Amino acid sequence: MHALVATAGALVIVFAAAPAFAQSTLDTVRARGYLQCGVNTGLAGFSQPDSKGVWRGIDVDLCRAVSAAVFGNAGKVRYTPLTAQQRFTALQSGEIDILARNTTWTITRDTGLGLNFVGVNYYDGQGFIVPKKLNVKSAKELNGATICVQPGTTNELNVADYFRANGMKFKPVVIEKLEEVLNAYFAGRCDVYTTDMSGLVSIRASRAPNPADHVILPELISKEPLGPAVRHGDDRWFDIVKWSLHAMVEAEELGLTSGSIDRQLKSASPSIQRFIGAVGDIGKGLGLDNRWAYAIVRQVGNYGESFERNLTPLGFERGLNRLWRHGGLMYAPPIR
Amino acid sequence: MKLRSSDPRLRALVYQVSAAAATLLLGWFLISNTIENLAERNIASGFAFLDREAGFAIGETTFVPYSASGTYLEALTVGIANTLRVALIGIVAATVLGSLIGLARLSRNWLLAKLASGYVEFIRNVPLLVQLFFFYALIAEHTPVPREAIEFLPGWYLSNRGMFFPVPVFHAAHAWALAALAAGIATAVAFARWAARRRALTGGSLPVAEIALALVLGPPALTFIAMGTPLEFDVPRLSGFNFSGGVALTPEFTALTGGLILYTAAFIAEIVRAGILSIPRGQIEAACALGLRQRRILRFVILPQALRVIVPPLTNQYLNLTKNSSLAVAIGYPDLVSVANTTINQTGQAVEGVAIIMAVYLTITLTISVVMNWYNARMALRGQ
Numbered sequence: 251m252h253a254l255v256a257t258a259g260a261l262v263i264v265f266a267a268a269p270a271f272a273q274s275t276l277d278t279v280r281a282r283g284y285l286q287c288g289v290n291t292g293l294a295g296f297s298q299p300d301s302k303g304v305w306r307g308i309d310v311d312l313c314r315a316v317s318a319a320v321f322g323n324a325g326k327v328r329y330t331p332l333t334a335q336q337r338f339t340a341l342q343s344g345e346i347d348i349l350a351r352n353t354t355w356t357i358t359r360d361t362g363l364g365l366n367f368v369g370v371n372y373y374d375g376q377g378f379i380v381p382k383k384l385n386v387k388s389a390k391e392l393n394g395a396t397i398c399v400q401p402g403t404t405n406e407l408n409v410a411d412y413f414r415a416n417g418m419k420f421k422p423v424v425i426e427k428l429e430e431v432l433n434a435y436f437a438g439r440c441d442v443y444t445t446d447m448s449g450l451v452s453i454r455a456s457r458a459p460n461p462a463d464h465v466i467l468p469e470l471i472s473k474e475p476l477g478p479a480v481r482h483g484d485d486r487w488f489d490i491v492k493w494s495l496h497a498m499v500e501a502e503e504l505g506l507t508s509g510s511i512d513r514q515l516k517s518a519s520p521s522i523q524r525f526i527g528a529v530g531d532i533g534k535g536l537g538l539d540n541r542w543a544y545a546i547v548r549q550v551g552n553y554g555e556s557f558e559r560n561l562t563p564l565g566f567e568r569g570l571n572r573l574w575r576h577g578g579l580m581y582a583p584p585i586r
Numbered sequence: 587m588k589l590r591s592s593d594p595r596l597r598a599l600v601y602q603v604s605a606a607a608a609t610l611l612l613g614w615f616l617i618s619n620t621i622e623n624l625a626e627r628n629i630a631s632g633f634a635f636l637d638r639e640a641g642f643a644i645g646e647t648t649f650v651p652y653s654a655s656g657t658y659l660e661a662l663t664v665g666i667a668n669t670l671r672v673a674l675i676g677i678v679a680a681t682v683l684g685s686l687i688g689l690a691r692l693s694r695n696w697l698l699a700k701l702a703s704g705y706v707e708f709i710r711n712v713p714l715l716v717q718l719f720f721f722y723a724l725i726a727e728h729t730p731v732p733r734e735a736i737e738f739l740p741g742w743y744l745s746n747r748g749m750f751f752p753v754p755v756f757h758a759a760h761a762w763a764l765a766a767l768a769a770g771i772a773t774a775v776a777f778a779r780w781a782a783r784r785r786a787l788t789g790g791s792l793p794v795a796e797i798a799l800a801l802v803l804g805p806p807a808l809t810f811i812a813m814g815t816p817l818e819f820d821v822p823r824l825s826g827f828n829f830s831g832g833v834a835l836t837p838e839f840t841a842l843t844g845g846l847i848l849y850t851a852a853f854i855a856e857i858v859r860a861g862i863l864s865i866p867r868g869q870i871e872a873a874c875a876l877g878l879r880q881r882r883i884l885r886f887v888i889l890p891q892a893l894r895v896i897v898p899p900l901t902n903q904y905l906n907l908t909k910n911s912s913l914a915v916a917i918g919y920p921d922l923v924s925v926a927n928t929t930i931n932q933t934g935q936a937v938e939g940v941a942i943i944m945a946v947y948l949t950i951t952l953t954i955s956v957v958m959n960w961y962n963a964r965m966a967l968r969g970q
Contacts, residue, residue: 335931342627342936363934364629384827394826396747401915401924402931410643410654421828422643423838424928425918430719434918438746439726439837441827482628 275480275487276320276537279347284326287313288346291331291428293449294456295561296352296372305329309350311556312371312478314549315494316348319542324549333426335402338363341481348491350478352446354404359479368492370477371553373570373579374446375470376408379454382465384441389469393418398431398440400424408472409444432457446474448566455564490536496582497543500525501552503573503582508551511544524586532585543585553580620937635933636662642928644920646836658929665925666946672839672921673908673950676846680907681900683847684854691859702855709852715913717849722841722917729837732828741821743829748836750822750829759813766805773805774798838919842911850907854900861896862888893965901958905951912947922946 279285289297289309297307305327314324330346341349342364352374353359355367378397380386389412399406401424413420423440425431435443436459443450447470454461478495480488501507504522506514514522524530527540536542550556557568572578590596624631636659643654648667652660690702709717726746730736735745741752754760774797781794822832865888873883914921923943930939 335927338931338934339936342629358932359934362630364624364627392827394828394830396828401928406643406928407641407932410641413643414654420643422645423918424645424920424924426915426927430916431918433723434726437723437727438731483626 275347275484276490279320284328285313285317285320285348286330286346287316287327288330288332288337288340288349288351289313290351291333293352293428294452295448295564295566296452297329297331297350306560308371308556308560309352309478311498311550311560312350312491312495313348315498315546316491318545318549319490319494319497319536319538322539322541322545324545333402333428334400335426338365341365341479344481347487348478348480352448352476353479354446354474355477355479356404364482365479366482366488367477367479368488369495370475370579371495372448372476374448374474374476376405376444376472376474377447377450377470378442378444378467379435379450379464380442380467381438382463386465386467389467389471390416390418392420392442394420395441396421396423396439397442397444398423398425398435399444400428400431401426403445404472404474405445412471446476448476448561451566452564486537490538493536493585494542494546497525497546497585498550498553498556499573499580499582500585501543501547502554502580503575506547506552507555508548511547521586530586624937630933630935631937632935633938635929635935635938638933640929640932642932644925645918646834646839646920658933661925661929662922662942665920665922668920668925669908669911669914669922669946670950672843672846672911672914672919676843676850676907676911677904677954679843679847680850680854680903684851684903685858687851687855688858688862691855692862706852706855709848710856714845714849714910715916718841718845718913718917721845722837725837725841732824735824735829741819741832743822743824745829746837747828748834748840750832750834752819752821752831753833755818755820757816757818759810759816762813763806763810766809767802770802770805774801777801836919838914838917841917842914842919842921846907846910849910850903853903853906857896857899857903858892860899861892864895865891890965894962897958897962897965901955901962904954904958908950908954909947 287310289305289307292298293307295307297305297309300306310327310329313327313329317327318324320326330340332340332346332349332351337349337351337353338359340346349365350371352372353367354374355370359365360367378389378392380392386392392413397409397420399409399422406422406424409420409422420442423431423434425434432443432453434440436457443453445453447466450466454464454466458464478491480491501511504519504525506522506525511526515526515528517523520529524532526544527533527542531540533540533542539545551559554573557566557571568576568578570579572580574581621631637657640656640658640661641654642661644652644661644664646668647664648671650660650664650667652664687702687705690698691706693699693702729744729746732743732745732747735743735750737743739751743750778794778798781792781797785791820831822829822834869887869891870883873887878886911921912923915924915927918924926939926943930936933939
């Protein structure tokens with residue numbers, strides 16, 4: 251399974267002719283007619299197919315935003331569901347154009363894996379969930395616990411760091427598939443399940459047989475800035491994905507929403523005029539249509555809309571992911 | 587000597603040299619292309635990562651000590667040891683179970699024979715991965731939490747953390763007893779050889795099995811008693827979330843090893859049955875007519891010939907079991923593939939990681955092949 255994908259990815263690198271990747275990703279995507287986007291195999295709020303099989307989530311919205319910017323149509327995306335272990339190989343080998351799979355930005359990944367993180371679409375931190383009946387109030391009481399974790403994640407390293415730093419011991423149970431690792435936790439094989447806070451909230455709301463039976467411990471043991479990544483070495487594509495993300499944040503700051511943007515086409519604000527491409531040439535440097543940012547907001551919405559559509563119903567707080575004006579960390583460089 | 591183009595030896599030589607050259611060229615192309623591609627994509631390469639701190643914990647270890655501050659090399663060693671543990675236990679147990687089921691299928695007892703064939707047909711026609719998920723879920727979901735563990739023997743606890751049982755605390759007397767056991771085995775082997783020679787010369791037979799057993803068990807028992815039978819047990823105790831002390835068989839290990847044994851035994855049963863059926867009935871009847879007893883017929887007529895049929899396909903099953911142990915990753919047993927996968931992900935060095943996995947499995951399976959081929963050659967010569 252995962253080993254197969256890793257092997258396949260390795261084989262691509264073994265056999266591929268070197269110059270094949272010299273072609274620009276933008277040209278490849280345009281010629282192909284759709285964007286290939288790597289997403290989570292199913293994490294409610296981030297990327298999960300709904301009852302009709304349509305992918306939904308804030309990571310999915312990022313893919314749709316890039317599609318809107320490139321094609322003027324948010325629907326030209328195909329999704330590749332990836333496990334934590336498969337994700338980097340899939341990007342390295344060219345199987346996907348963007349990795350938007352709640353992936354933590356770290357220096358090792360940014361510099362050693364042949365990829366570049368374009369920014370952060372969710373500021374997260376790692377936490378623990380335990381069954382309420384264990385009566386645990388703090389992560390400091392977890393000495394000797396058995397902890398379920400997915401392999402190939404920063405979570406696997408952070409939990410080891412945290413227990414070492416606090417002089418505690420634990421037994422990891424490392425299972426790759428999200429379904430299987432959650433089964434092990436809900437069946438009581440592990441005392442604790444650990445992943446990013448967002449994952450814990452999502453899992454408790456969407457997977458727990460009875461959400462009230464599980465508590466999320468207060469400790470955040472790490473910084474987990476989650477963001478999309480692209481292959482190293484294609485600056486044009488890097489810029490496109492980066493500014494698609496910034497455009498969504500900027501639109502929220504400008505008060506532009508998918509419902510209201512058409513009414514604001516004649517707005518007197520120069521920032522809005524530049525944003526929708528009525529003046530200036532924000533598309534030229536990216537090799538895109540001048541109305542790319544307009545297309546994103548019109549079809550996908552701004553960052554706040556995406557958050558409220560996907561995460562708020564599951565019980566997520568905006569927290570760190572509020573706009574900088576409201577005390578959060580979401581800040582887009584000026585679009586001008 | 588004059589070589590002509592029509593000379594078959596020359597043609598053979600040319601073909602072989604060009605085939606070897608083509609293989610080498612392909613290998614060189616693959617390696618250089620890989621290095622070039624990795625550099626092109628800015629992906630780190632090389633094996634320097636093996637010395638770096640791994641930083642992740644591993645659930646269970648076999649003999650090799652490990653903590654999260656160990657290196658990637660140490661982590662991979664733990665993975666290899668865990669794989670070997672499953673493979674060794676699996677091979678021995680699957681051989682025993684498979685032989686018994688194979689014999690049961692040939693039994694004149696109708697019920698036993700039908701049960702055995704039902705087992706074989708059911709087990710070998712259900713995918714192994716499905717069986718592993720089944721056993722794992724069975725163990726994880728149908729055993730109690732540690733606080734309500736079942737104590738089915740004094741000090742033996744079964745819970746969803748695994749089975750915990752007491753182990754003797756090591757004492758110098760144990761080492762001496764083991765040494766005495768080794769000496770006993772050596773003496774017994776020498777005695778058996780001497781008895782066989784004596785029988786060949788004089789025809790007189792001795793109760794070899796009984797005397798050998800006494801020679802094997804006597805010395806260690808006497809040593810142990812002489813040193814005052816120091817025996818203390820490390821008994822598992824519930825502390826906090828889990829048991830500490832004693833030895834644990836985790837649900838992951840039990841599900842994986844048990845699943846592999848049951849699955850492989852079904853194939854081995856068929857191989858054993860085929861081997862025994864390959865002996866013409868006439869030979870067994872002839873042996874009967876000579877007045878040999880059942881056990882002797884099995885030992886001197888059936889087994890030497892049947893083993894020649896059994897050993898080559900049995901080798902395949904051993905290799906399969908070893909390679910199938912990599913399914914461990916699906917149910918969370920930290921075998922080589924599981925640890926290597928984590929390593930690949932944390933370092934991003936997939937090519938090196940996959941190369942290590944392939945090299946280790948190749949080494950293990952080639953070793954099994956060499957041993958089994960040696961055994962097969964010995965069996966084959968003896969029968970001639």
